[in-house]
Amino acid sequence: MTFRPAPSPSAGDYLVVAQELCKDYPVRGRFWSKQWRRVVDHVSFEIRRGSTLALVGESGSGKTTVGLMLLDLIKPTAGQILYNGLPYSARSANERRALRREIQVVFQDPYSSLNARMNIREILTEGMVIHGIGANAREREERAAELLKQVSMSPDALDRYPHEFSGGQRQRIAIARALSVEPQFLVLDEPTSALDVSVQSQVLNLLCRLQRERNLTYLFISHNLDVVGYIAEEVIVMERGRIVERGAVEQVFTDPQHPYTRNLLQAIPSLDKVLSK
Numbered sequence: 001m002t003f004r005p006a007p008s009p010s011a012g013d014y015l016v017v018a019q020e021l022c023k024d025y026p027v028r029g030r031f032w033s034k035q036w037r038r039v040v041d042h043v044s045f046e047i048r049r050g051s052t053l054a055l056v057g058e059s060g061s062g063k064t065t066v067g068l069m070l071l072d073l074i075k076p077t078a079g080q081i082l083y084n085g086l087p088y089s090a091r092s093a094n095e096r097r098a099l100r101r102e103i104q105v106v107f108q109d110p111y112s113s114l115n116a117r118m119n120i121r122e123i124l125t126e127g128m129v130i131h132g133i134g135a136n137a138r139e140r141e142e143r144a145a146e147l148l149k150q151v152s153m154s155p156d157a158l159d160r161y162p163h164e165f166s167g168g169q170r171q172r173i174a175i176a177r178a179l180s181v182e183p184q185f186l187v188l189d190e191p192t193s194a195l196d197v198s199v200q201s202q203v204l205n206l207l208c209r210l211q212r213e214r215n216l217t218y219l220f221i222s223h224n225l226d227v228v229g230y231i232a233e234e235v236i237v238m239e240r241g242r243i244v245e246r247g248a249v250e251q252v253f254t255d256p257q258h259p260y261t262r263n264l265l266q267a268i269p270s271l272d273k274v275l276s277k
């Protein structure tokens with residue numbers, strides 16, 4: 001496997017910095033007794049502009065919860081997130097709205113993430129209308145057609161509905177929708193795990209190309225280390241809400257320090273060769 005080289009410490013500045021993030025949820029059915037469970041526990045990391053940080057860990061380790069905090073969809077119980085050097089909490093309501101444009105998400109399941117009642121034109125222009133992009137409907141439509149080309153789909157798709165497309169095509173549309181508001185940072189939450197292996201690599205290649213062309217910054221959430229080895233420069237391994245290992249992907253994959261990381265890596269047949277080197 002060829003790894004993407006980790007950015008040098010001087011390469012670019014940090015777009016996103018998470019400091020000691022914690023998230024507590026009430027224990028199910030016991031809200032009245034004020035019992036809380038910590039699902040994210042003092043998680044800190046930095047993501048350099050234009051690079052990809054992967055967040056890996058088994059189901060329930062807290063990856064999506066971290067992503068939702070970065071998207072400003074849920075509030076941390078403690079800790080803070082800095083975007084472009086400024087904490088979310090220090091921003092005005094208007095700045096917070098602007099942040100919702102700059103930070104977009106692509107979810108795992110392209111079957112449920114696209115509104116079945118909207119055609120592709122509506123799906124791709126909805127965010128533009130909300131954020132005031134494009135002078136009029138015609139300009140927005142031109143932008144939508146251009147976005148489809150950028151994700152290697154035909155502009156003919158504009159008049160069609162999500163159910164007319166395959167999983168891989170739907171995920172391309174979901175990526176085009178995320179890009180429609182010209183974000184800088186994408187939270188990619190298992191964006192390829194619902195797809196066939198051959199389609200997975202096409203979507204990963206697309207994400208890499210778009211990152212190069214637009215200098216995008218990614219947080220790539222996954223439990224699939226094979227995919228992470230392909231797309232990310234740096235990786236964080238989470239177990240039960242805590243970071244247990246972090247570093248350049250090549251370093252973590254070839255010389256894992258934590259038993260939990262070793263277990264995760266051993267579960268991937270194609271990485272056996274890497275590990276036995």
Ligand SMILES: Nc1ncnc2c1ncn2[C@@H]1O[C@H](COP(=O)(O)OP(=O)(O)OP(=O)(O)O)[C@@H](O)[C@H]1O
Nearest residue numbers: 025026039057058059060061062063064065066223
């Ligand atoms: N709204 C909620 N209320 C209570 N508990 C929650 C809530 N959301 C998540 N949890 C719990 O927090 C823990 C972390 O969940 P999270 O979805 O972040 O994990 P994950 O690593 O992304 O898992 P997966 O890979 O399965 O998506 C889980 O035990 C989950 O049950």
